[in-house]
Amino acid sequence: MDKIRASELFLRPVRIDDAAQFAFLCNDPAIARNTARIPHPYMRADAEKFVARRGAGMFGGDGEFVFAVCRNDEIVACAGATRTSPGVFEIGYWVGADYRGRGVATGAASAVTQFAFVRLSATSVTAGFFADNPTSGRVLERVGFKPTGETILMHSVGRGEEVETVRLSLPRADFRLRPEIVITASES
Numbered sequence: 001m002d003k004i005r006a007s008e009l010f011l012r013p014v015r016i017d018d019a020a021q022f023a024f025l026c027n028d029p030a031i032a033r034n035t036a037r038i039p040h041p042y043m044r045a046d047a048e049k050f051v052a053r054r055g056a057g058m059f060g061g062d063g064e065f066v067f068a069v070c071r072n073d074e075i076v077a078c079a080g081a082t083r084t085s086p087g088v089f090e091i092g093y094w095v096g097a098d099y100r101g102r103g104v105a106t107g108a109a110s111a112v113t114q115f116a117f118v119r120l121s122a123t124s125v126t127a128g129f130f131a132d133n134p135t136s137g138r139v140l141e142r143v144g145f146k147p148t149g150e151t152i153l154m155h156s157v158g159r160g161e162e163v164e165t166v167r168l169s170l171p172r173a174d175f176r177l178r179p180e181i182v183i184t185a186s187e188s
């Protein structure tokens with residue numbers, strides 16, 4: 001089970017007992033609106049299903065590596081990397097409403113990107129953001145992603161419609177290791 005220290009952020013695999021905090025943070029129309037699979041309202045049962053699939057020994061199952069992003073021992077965000085084809089990982093993230101505008105997404109996205117290259121031997125890391133959510137596009141560009149030039153339609157459960165999505169990627173050759181991001185492997 002890997003853990004990541006990224007300046008003041010600490011990322012660790014999701015646990016079953018995270019359900020209450022995930023339910024609280026994720027019940028947010030802005031998160032539903034700007035992600036593909038998160039509904040609104042987001043109920044405790046949704047969070048329980050989420051942690052059951054990702055927590056307790058499921059880390060990395062099905063090629064999905066999902067981290068609770070903590071600051072001062074409190075979960076403030078979620079970020080992860082999912083294998084989409086051999087050597088290629090897609091990252092995703094959201095940040096709790098009270099914690100935005102302080103670099104949490106930039107730090108968490110940098111951390112899971114470095115995790116994909118260093119621990120998962122990614123050849124390329126990809127990401128996408130809805131065209132009307134440019135804040136997330138700037139997060140990705142700060143991490144080092146570049147637009148591929150491709151725009152696709154992606155279904156958003158939260159919106160109930162297809163949304164124009166800008167695609168970005170970061171090939172291994174362009175990845176720069178950030179020394180402030182430290183990844184450790186541990187038994188639990």
Ligand SMILES: CC(C)(COP(=O)(O)OP(=O)(O)OC[C@H]1O[C@@H](n2cnc3c(N)ncnc32)[C@H](O)[C@@H]1OP(=O)(O)O)[C@@H](O)C(=O)NCCC(=O)NCCS
Nearest residue numbers: 030031034093094095100101102103104105106129136138
């Ligand atoms: C989009 C989202 C992830 C951004 O999260 P965030 O933690 O506020 O992002 P950051 O703080 O890293 O960056 C946001 C702004 O804060 C600024 N900022 C403030 N303090 C900062 C710091 N210490 N370090 C870096 N940036 C900082 C950034 O410069 C950035 O400004 P910009 O919009 O002018 O580029 C968040 O609003 C969110 O979760 N939205 C709903 C779900 C979502 O959109 N998920 C992404 C799907 S692709």
